[in-house]
Amino acid sequence: MSSKSAAAILQRQFKDLTDPKKRIPSFHIELDDDNIFLWNIGVMVLNPDSLYHGGYFKGQMRFPPDFPFSPPSFRFTPAIYHPNIYRDGRLCISILHQGGDPTSDEPESETWSPAQTVESVLISIISLLDDPNGNSPANIDASVEFRKNFEEYKKKVQKEVEKSQRNIPEDFVMPVDADNAYDNQQSKKTGPTEEEHVDEDFWYDSEEEESFDEESLMDRDDDEEEEEDEEEEDEEEEDLNMKS
Structure with missing residues (x-):
């Protein structure tokens, strides 16, 4: 050199x-x-x-x-x-x-x-x-x-x-x-750069998107139970018709 x-x-x-x-x-x-x-x-x-x-x-x-x-x-x-x-x-x-x-x-x-x-x-x-x-x-x-x-x-x-x-x-x-x-x-890096800036609302936004309403969930469960009851009634009806 x-x-x-x-x-x-x-x-x-x-x-x-x-x-x-x-x-x-x-x-x-x-x-x-x-x-x-x-x-x-x-x-x-x-x-x-x-x-x-x-x-x-x-x-x-x-x-x-x-x-x-x-x-x-x-x-x-x-x-x-x-x-x-x-x-x-x-x-x-x-x-x-x-x-x-x-x-x-x-x-x-x-x-x-x-x-x-x-x-x-x-x-x-x-x-x-x-x-x-x-x-x-x-x-x-x-x-x-x-x-x-x-x-x-x-x-x-x-x-x-x-x-x-x-x-x-x-x-x-x-x-x-x-x-x-x-x-x-x-x-030294005293904090995030502009490119590395973290949006403080990110986690809040994510939680809102993935959150759910308890009442809506309960309604959904009720609907599913009603459908199951109707299916059971239809099955019983078919059994009776076959026996008769």
Whole structure:
């Protein structure tokens, strides 16, 4: 794939992720010096159960010229204290590792494929912050402290969260709904579309068409009983005539 094709794909993804109506509220994305292959990304953690809750962490995502056949790279600037983040800020995460490597123990379903997007990478980064991968530590000290001295690890993270909040851009619109902070607005449906509109009177109309009048039903039963009586009388009459 040519770099022109990669640039066109990135242009579409960048447009969707920065469109006010479609973007993911918890990410602040800008191009670095108008370079479509280098994105500056702010990651806001709004999960109240996360140690990194309230943090705004800056990072850079760099894309190769054959994207999406090769994965981008991601680096936090500055680095974050986390078991899966190197001291220089580089991120160690399966989704950014090229798939098809026979020497890797990572499942193919978790590594990079051309079907992945910038959005799926960002969501994976948020998940990793909340749930470190102990099998692939990038920062040994952070990994050991996370397992053996969690309270001390927690204190260091909280200091970084407080420090990171100074980097929140003035024009950043803080999401008000943490449950939907990482949802792409384009995929939401708040109600039926015009084509899917359901007529509220539909069921009432159907019931009226299939309803019946109890009195009419009773009259019908009476008529049927009279017909049966007449048939019985005719049969008795025929029997008498045959005997006589």
